Amino acid sequence: MTRNLKFIDVTMRDAHQCLWATRMTTSMMKELAPRLDNAGFEAIDLVGGAVFDVCVRFLREDPWERMRILNQWVTKTPLIIHTRGQCMFTFEFFPDDVVELAAERFAANGMRYHTVYDPLNDTRNLKIPIQSARNLGIHTVPGLVYTFSPVHTDAYYVKKAKELLTFGIDGLFIKDPSGLLTPERVATLVPALKAAIGDLPLQLHTHCLSGLGPYVSLQAVKHGVDVLHTATSTLANAASHPATESMVRDCLRRGYDVDLDLASIHEVAERLEYIAKVEGKPVGAPVEYDEFHYHHQVAGGMISNLKVQLEGVGLAHRIEEILEEAGRVRAELGYPIVVSPFAQYIITQSVLNVTAVDQGRERYDNVPDEVRLYARGGYGEIAGEIKPNLYDKISGGADQITERPGALVEPSLGTLRKKRGPFASDDDLLLAAFYDEGQFSALKAAGPINTDSLLGATPMLTLLKEVAHRPSVKTFHFIDNREG
Secondary structure (H helix, E strand, O other), X not given: OOOEEEEEEOHHHHHHHHHOOOOOOOXXXXXXXXXXXXXXXXXXXXXXXXXXXXXXXXXXXXXXXXXXXXXXXXXXXXXXXXXXXXXXXXXXXXXXXXXXXXXXXXXXXXXXXXXXXXXXXXXXXXXXXXXHHHHOOOEEEEEEEOOOOOOOOHHHHHHHHHHHHOOOOOOEEEEEOOOOOOHHHHHHHHHHHHHHHOOOOEEEEEOOOOXXXXXXXXXXXXXXXXXXXXXXXXXXXXXXXXXXXXXXXXXXXXXXXXXXXXXXXXXXXXXXXXXXXXXXXXXOOOOOOOOOHHHHOOXXXXXXXXXXXXXXXXXXXXXXHHHHHXXXXXXXXXXXXXXXXXXXXXXXXXXXXXXXXXXXXXXXXXXXXXXHHHHOOOOOOOOOOOOHHHHHHHHOOOOOOOOOHHHHOOOOHHHHHHHHOOOOOHHHHHHHHHOOHHHHHXXXXXXXXXXXXXXXXXXXXXXXXXXXXXXXXXXXXXXXXXXX
């Protein structure tokens, strides 16, 4: 019997996050969304990762309003809300009452599909987000973040998958934000996860940073993956995802059954080419394999922003050395996964270590507060081991944190209502929970989203200036153009 493969489209969320620094406006989606809706995808990725944050801070578009607008343009296909678990769309943990209300507002604003992950794969940080969404009838598929290290074995991922099963889930996806999967690894990992989750569908979300993404996806299907996350060809490859069109053709040639209308997707690709040309934005292209990528594991989009910040402090010529140090720091810190926020923390510590040696001081003489909190378990379970002498130096003798991080955050909605209310809606209440008064007021002052103008995204030069001149207090808060 022929296997039927399903596809999830990431063009309007993760693809432009990877290649356009998340600057696709809602108006740009007007000609894309109905065509993607007619193509036959299982779901369409829309809001999450860095998208929610960039909508507020840079585009001045209310992300809740974007959800409502797109639900008018997409009527057949579920729209995806993508979150960082208990951290939602930021780097900080939010209390359970905020996470639960957010699930209510996802449902109220028409989001019917939830993909959720924790950057450390600590499933304790996923229980509240998963159960809150599923209780409201939202199809919820958590992800396990893939990385390459001595401790992230197939057995590790099977254990995590079984933990997620106890919450009640609708599927599972492998999240490979840095494009680290290899054909050899999917041959063991995919069957192991399929055996663990039984009849639940297994999805693959991978990027093309190593150049292996398309072939890895085909091999993953061979070994049991049921759903592939892909992008329209114009915004595929490079730091983005495999192209939908070529993946469909290749899967059909291998004998799989795919029910996608490529004519609709070709129309989307043509419109994206026009937008890219007018707005001066890049289109995706394949990249060469780079063995060094598996050492530092930092995504290409993030590296480009790092270069800008290093230029500002006179260290641009040291980037190879800093990336070399990043691989060493990661190993010493117990192999945190190089995804936001830990990519930022690893790079920041690497820069501090390199400059410390220049000045005749020891590595880790200067440690950001976020790295200290991570080492103590403040973000969740650490997969590897931090050697005792280094742990003592980093933690400063503070106690280890063993509780679920979200449980340590006091409920905040009542306090927010008193201090900053009244609010016109619970959507606004949540925006106030995520952003300070300055950002909140600026968003509200911008007014409703204009969907009549095709153009209007921030030009790339302006974006680079924003990143280069943004003040940094504790860490390099460069934008993650890949997984946010």
